[in-house]
Amino acid sequence: MLDVCVITGEDGPHTALVISAGGVVSDAVAPPGTPHLRPETITLLSALLIGDWAVADASPDGARIEARGIVAAYAQFHLERSIRSLGHIDRTE
Structure with a gap:
């Protein structure tokens, strides 16, 4: 959940968190304004x-x-x- 992008499946580390998606996402697919942990x-x-x-x-x-x-x-x-x-x-x- 916290080491793989929940949208693309790309291995992390990722710090952008999209709660509605269920976890962290890569910067490439993070919506504008996404908080970074x-x-x-x-x-x-x-x-x-x-x-x-x-x-x-x-x-x-x-x-x-x-x-x-x-x-x-x-x-x-x-x-x-x-x-x-x-x-x-x-x-x-």
Whole structure:
């Protein structure tokens, strides 16, 4: 999901994320305005996907903040509704 373009199948690394497409895409097919993730965030999200908790625990704060936003946006996109309770989550860690 995070090392291959979900549109072309081209091997990465890719940093452009298109939630509606289901993952990262190559720059050649990324729509205008597509956000680009930090490499550290992609490493963190990949670690979370496979359950590599040591890598996830060692991730920098910037990657965690960016990953929180990606996970929230991804969940809300697929649920097709806002998750109001996200505003109550403690974001100090």
